[in-house]
Amino acid sequence: MQKASITDIAEMTGLSITTVSRVLSGKAKQYRIGKQSQEKVREAAKKLHYVPNHFAANLRTGKSSTLALIIPSLNNPFFAGIASEINTELRKFNYITIISDSDENVEIEKMELLQMTARNIEGLIIVPCGDQWEHIKEIQDQGIPVVCIDRYFEDLDIPYISTDNYEGAYKATQYLIGNGHSRITCIQGVQTSTPNRLRVKGFTDAMKEAGHEDINIVGDDFTFQNGYLETKLLLQQKQRPTAIFTLSNTIAMGCMKALKEENIHVPNDISLITFDDHPYLDYLSTTLSCIAQPVSDISKIAVKFLLSKIQNKDINTSQVLLKPSMKLRDSIRKIN
Amino acid sequence: MQKASITDIAEMTGLSITTVSRVLSGKAKQYRIGKQSQEKVREAAKKLHYVPNHFAANLRTGKSSTLALIIPSLNNPFFAGIASEINTELRKFNYITIISDSDENVEIEKMELLQMTARNIEGLIIVPCGDQWEHIKEIQDQGIPVVCIDRYFEDLDIPYISTDNYEGAYKATQYLIGNGHSRITCIQGVQTSTPNRLRVKGFTDAMKEAGHEDINIVGDDFTFQNGYLETKLLLQQKQRPTAIFTLSNTIAMGCMKALKEENIHVPNDISLITFDDHPYLDYLSTTLSCIAQPVSDISKIAVKFLLSKIQNKDINTSQVLLKPSMKLRDSIRKIN
DNA sequence: CAATCTTGTACAAACGTTTGTGCAAATTTT
DNA sequence: AAAATTTGCACAAACGTTTGTACAAGATTG
Structure with a gap:
């Protein structure tokens, strides 16, 4: 079973590639495609097990539906929790997350970032692992929204969400x-x-x-x-x-x-x-x-920030500090 | 600073797109590109901050350099450990991993898998979260190498690596x-x-x-x-x-x-x-x-399997069980 | 010095989408 | 019934690569 393309559907239905594309990308109304044609297209798509090729689409549109998350280490439960939250949160908005851990190594962080820009990421959430920020700033200057979480740079205009x-x-x-x-x-x-x-x-x-x-x-x-x-x-x-x-x-x-x-x-x-x-x-x-x-809140706010930036392109950087909470257990003894 | 493409480099150097592409993709020798031209191209690439567009490349070649990892939950340190290992292991081979957690939900697992095939993944490592295997088998039948880890299906010819x-x-x-x-x-x-x-x-x-x-x-x-x-x-x-x-x-x-x-x-x-x-x-x-x-071994073997399958395309499925080790601490009392 | 081989490079098609535009046919308005 | 509008769809270009092939110029051979 070879991968079916939009062209195959066009052939099968006798419609043009254009029409098929428009139906499948949900722009049927906008371009006034007839009900019947829509049905035919959808049916054929199902029959052929059509799966859209994101690479082709992205090449055309420049949109990758891919966001990047860089954390210092997945092995740290604190960051794993963040990764998990962000991943599931972004999925709701039809974005795919590529996660990578920098292993607390700025050089790896830079490499990863390069790899990621090559994949046309639309946004970046990062827990920077060092005090170097140039490479991150550069991403933002390229017009890609960036949000720092947990660790951040105080005097830069990169938005961040962290704990107080x-x-x-x-x-x-x-x-x-x-x-x-x-x-x-x-x-x-x-x-x-x-x-x-x-x-x-x-x-x-x-x-x-x-x-x-x-x-x-x-x-x-x-x-x-x-x-x-x-x-x-x-x-x-x-x-x-x-x-x-x-x-x-x-x-x-x-x-x-x-x-x-x-x-x-x-x-x-x-x-x-x-x-x-x-x-x-x-x-x-x-x-x-x-x-x-507040890991969950941090993650959710980060996602919200990023998505709103992607959509609006307004560059009013926000910087948020959330209140931590103290959980008292038994490890502290009253002395004197 | 707009993104520079191969075309910009071609213009800058006075060489053709073809030549530039060949130098940049490491096929200079194969196509006998002169030393000087190679230098010029590399220089220009550096000057323009050229970053290759993977989407275009993949569209042409069908190779995405992307592997998928699906685990039941990143919040489980056991799986987070696996994810971390696999991620760093695959990076060594210039692959990017897209990780996603199914949240122990087969439906999410299926959705994710769809999303991933749309991104032309070249291979899949999965900890299946249910007893349904059809959607996974289907991936394999499409010619995409699959390896199950931790959880697997005994009577299927999907390779797996797990503990005994x-x-x-x-x-x-x-x-x-x-x-x-x-x-x-x-x-x-x-x-x-x-x-x-x-x-x-x-x-x-x-x-x-x-x-x-x-x-x-x-x-x-x-x-x-x-x-x-x-x-x-x-x-x-x-x-x-x-x-x-x-x-x-x-x-x-x-x-x-x-x-x-x-x-x-x-x-x-x-x-x-x-x-x-x-x-x-x-x-x-x-x-x-x-x-x-043996988390680390499982991860590494899984990666090795997958890569060899991607390269050789030989479909001799292997199924491996590694020995677990018992770590005795203080939680067991001798009674009677 | 003609024939052959090697070296270095370019042309152009293709990958699978999206989208601005154009144009018939059908429908409505005058 | 002619004019204007709406409806439904298709053409073709473009996105940034890779690659089979072609071809000129230089080097080597006989």
């Missing part, structure tokens, strides 16, 4: 302080990323306001390894912190592994809070308190 | 039995899926061989909810099982939630083992024993 990272970190820190903690170590992620900067700032501000001048920030990557290593190092200090604040779920996992190896109990020996929620957090040996991001 | 589910379940059950358990409840997933059937069979066989005729199998879905509900029900029985065997990580999570709500401790009150591994399992209140599937 400052507030999240600020409140989490306040909460720790409220429970008597003053020696708190923050294990951060990629230093140049905006969310990380804001989280660190939130942490720092809260500490300073409480009069704690000894501010401890370590780490440099949103990875399991980073969390693991930094925690290992931490634990070798003569004076250990009473609480740890990890800036991502991956860091938290690495941290927990190290704690476990050193036989340190949460929250008795040390308190722990992290950015990012995950279902598993509820079942950990100590259920883990976290600052949860 | 029977053995995994058999050994896990044996292990439970070896630890003195006889009242074991198995919470299964989608009953019609092959892995589920084989896992159930492994469970049943092991039970029977041990002389335990009272075989308890409940549930009907690879979901959190199913695990939760079935566990809730289980716990209301007068005589509770001493061990639970969940057939997926999602089911396990639901199960754990129910156990926790009822204040039942693993492994003191009840033992637990599950199919599928996950990093978090190591940090749970009780670290969870599991039958781990």
